[in-house]
Amino acid sequence: MxxxxxxxxIFLLSITLTACQTEYDGEYVQWGENxxxxxxxxxxxxxxxxxxxxxxxxxxxxxSDAAACCS
Structure with missing residues (x-):
């Protein structure tokens, strides 16, 4: 049991986490130098x-996600 x-x-957690992944489809804009x-x-x-x-x-x-993780 x-x-x-x-x-x-585990199954429900994996489904939940997969559903929360963001798909970005906006136009590409400059973020910074390489x-x-x-x-x-x-x-x-x-x-x-x-x-x-x-x-x-x-x-x-x-x-906004990039600003949150990379600054």
Whole structure:
């Protein structure tokens, strides 16, 4: 019985956490210069980015999340 409850809890947590992941689909805007620490922080927080001409671009709807995690 305890095993069923444990498995059900894990299952429900994984569904909940997966549903809370944000999909960014805004237009890419410049976030800053290319720096390893900025890119690593964006990677660690699952924020997509593009690097063009040594500049980092992120989706516009990710700006507040990037500011929260990378400043």
């Amino acid at each position: 305890k095993m069923k409850v444990g498995l059900m809890t 720096g390893n620490t900025n890119v690593e922080r964006l990677d660690n927080n699952n924020i997509p980015y593009k690097i063009e001409n040594n500049r980092v671009f992120i989706p516009e709807d990710a700006l």
